[in-house]
Amino acid sequence: MTSEEAYPAERDPGVARVGRRGARRAFLAAALRNPGQFGALAPSSPSLAAVIASVAPTTEAPVVVELGPGTGAMTTAIEGRLAPGARHLAIELDPRMVGFLRQAHPGLEVVEGDAVKLQALLAERGIEQADAVLSGLPWALFDDATQVSILAQVAAVIEPDGVFATFAYRTGMALAAARRFRRTLHATFDEVVLTPTVWRNMPPAFVYVCRRPRTL
Structure with missing residues (x-):
């Protein structure tokens, strides 16, 4: 079974309201304005978004936090899974993306x-813990201290049985920055699992699924 079959892409009603082309244009414009904040020149594909969103809890009234949602490719997939009463927050740095x-x-x-x-x-919003933190942040653009700081905070806010998921590009696995990031993940979480490659993404990517945060 391929990763796309295991994690089928959800319908995209949110992006449909503004148009897929509009989403791509908005993402590209933001990336060109602030290249140091974006690790790609296109949003994640629906296939990749579906894989990440598949770990979002379907239980009653969970709290799910997105980091770096961009134009909301992952947002749409998450919304398709959440039960009524869920709290879904997205933290985005770029004001136009907001x-x-x-x-x-x-x-x-x-x-x-x-x-x-x-x-x-x-x-500030009355949240101490979340059931899931799902990230589209460009980790390769961050220095080690920033990576460690963000991941430590993620580990501190997710519930003991919660989950953290983020993606990386297959083509960059051998780079020194990618190896450092994997070491930091393993130092932060007891369990770090890699999904099958999502080939229907440009470039092809996989997802890190992390559980049981360690006390740092």
């Missing part, structure tokens, strides 16, 4: 801010 998300996903709680302030941003 505006785009609020238009495309009116039910989403969009937080304009930096993921390096994750705990403070959640505390």
Whole structure:
């Protein structure tokens, strides 16, 4: 069974309201404005978004936090899984992406801010713990200290049986930055699992699924 068969892409009603081409244009414009904040020149594919979103809890009233949602490819897939009463927050640094998300996903709680302030941003909204943190952040663009800081905060906010998921590009696995990131993940979580490669993404990618945060 391929990764796409195991994790079928969800319908994309949010993006449909503003148009897929509009989403791509908005993402490209933001990437060109702030290239240091974006690790790609196109949003994640529906196939990759579906794989990440598949770990989001379907239980009653969970709290799910997205980091770096961009134009909301992953947001749409998550929304398709969440039960009524769920709280779904997205933390986005780029102000134009914030505006785009609020238009495309009116039910989403969009937080304009930096993921390096994750705990403070959640505390301001009365959240101490989340059931899942799902990330589209460009980890390769962060230095080691920033990676460690964000992941430590993720580990601190997710429930003991919660989950953290993020993706990486297959083509970059051998790079030194990617190896350092994997070491940090293993130092932060007891369980780090890689999904099959999602070939229907450009470039092909896989997802890290992490559980049981360690006490740092």
